[in-house]
Amino acid sequence: MSFRTVWANQLDLSLAGSEVTIAGWVQRRRDHGGLIFVDIRDRSGIVQVVAEPQSAVFPLLDGLRAEYVVSITGVVQKRPEGMVNREIASGDVEIVPTQVRVLSQSKTPPFMPQEAESVDELVRLKYRYVDLRRPSLFNNFRLRDKVLYSLRTFFHEQGFLEVETPALARSTPEGARDFLVPSRVQPGAFYALPQSPQIFKQLLMVAGFERYYQIAKVFRDEDLRADRQPEFTQIDVEMSFLEREDILSLMEMMMKRVFADGLGVMLEDFPRMSWEQALRLYGSDKPDLRAGEPLVDLTETARQLDWDVLAKAPHVVGAVCRQYQPSRKQLDQWNQFAKDHGASGLIWLILNEDGIRTSASKWLSPDDLSRFADTAGMRPGDTLFLVAGAKPLAFVVAGQLRLEFARQENRMESGWKFLWVTEFPLFEWSEDENRLVSAHHPFTMPMAEDIHLLTTNPLAVRSEAYDVVLNGIELASGSLRIYQPEVQEKIFSVLGLSHEEINEKFGFLIQAFQYGAPPHGGIAFGLDRLIMLMAGAKSLRDVIAFPKTARGTDPLMEAPAPVDSRQLDELGIQIKPQS
């Protein structure tokens, strides 16, 4: 006797009269004294079982409680006239049981799966297996599986090999804090869990694998957010003998395939934008194209003024809010918003049929005002916010204002707004360390036309790096890699790494590149973020089966946890008392 012959959502009128066996959990029991209804839930849906007192299995149904696991055999019966439930797939029918097997009893659960939505997340994580029973969560994993299947099919068709790389690797400088794993065999030495399989995948290119991918777990010991977990999954890709364009179009094809297979959505071609453009047009390296029009650069218009605050500002950036007439209080709030984000203040212009109101009426003539309004493309009813300041700041603040306005006023367009951001700077200045650091990572290839600036003006050097941005979220990041050892050494020296450090940290990579490295490049997508966006989930926790809390703990296993002193002894580790 099998546990199950059909899924709950397969039951419909076509099966009326036939005998079936269903298996699942008791979702609810409705006891009418003489008549008992029991809803049975499996991962496909729900079906109603009904029994009258004269039924041989009536006492068994009577004894069922929430979340008992049962297998029920019975005859599918068309529901009486007017008793159809349109809410569930099997709502036309019900099962009249002939055999009820209680496979497993359940204690009263801390919460019912169907009410979990409103339950405290800590409780849900502690009883994650109950939480995961609710369809809305389960469906995220169905989608995740679909996407992974689609990805693997795509990669396989395109000649990629799925290759696993070590989880026990070595700590590398630069980048996020590593999770360390002590070695027992080499006392005092540590492995590091990979922040990405970066070096391994490049070594695979040197090895001639040509096209590699991996659904790779990676680890970063940094503080967490709704969209950040300490361990997460990357779609890691690397390929040889391809130009940047080839890589971008292949990866774009991949995303289109995934959205078609996963959601039935046909994506349009992704627009391209340089990092410089992204900053100037959206004040961000991950523009959200749903949030309306780009910023307007009004620096030139400001130059003509007598008023130094604007005329002498390095940049004056405008954000146009269409059909928006803010109140006095709202204007104050926007001003505070700008200050909170580092601007010295905010100038506003409100255009109406009867003229322009402004916070700068003392300094700007009517002519000045209309020049601004014209240049910014204002129409009656619009509000223009101006931010003056230095290069990144003025754009960034205006960009954040643009975003926040769209959010607050519900102006976000719907849909999937992808874009490529390219030509990132190769280096950034680190105030903390008082030195240049890699913007992407130290193996990123500089753009050929900028190589001559490496020593003279390194901050102006652009790189062959590219990001995929979806709805304002960084989804993927990649680059062409340096494959000439002399260029790599040059980069290391600009980064201020000594030969000893280079040899100690990256010697193996430099050495590998001396044995025939092909031109290569790659990219890594955040799989969890992708699924989160596709599923419309608010947190990564909703697309990871057993996620960690914001403090990095797992309430279910109660990890991390202290270990036995014998384990520490074996590792030669002593715990310092907390000060």
Added chain:
RNA sequence: GGAGGCGUGGUGUAGUCGGCCUAACACGCAUGCCUGUCACGCAUGAGAUCACGGGUUCGAAUCCCGUCGCCUCCGCCA
């Protein structure tokens, strides 16, 4: 490292400017009644260290100090 929000039966909340709280309501749970429900209905009942520790007070869920936990954001995340 910093900021904010939250913490009251199993779950969700009310009560929080000190007393009428011997802590309320809904869901859940238990028992009984009920033959067409699907958030079944009705009745009865059990169930609470008011996160933890300290303090103020005649009196603390409520005020003060500290700690812990959860969530969100900034820093951080090549």
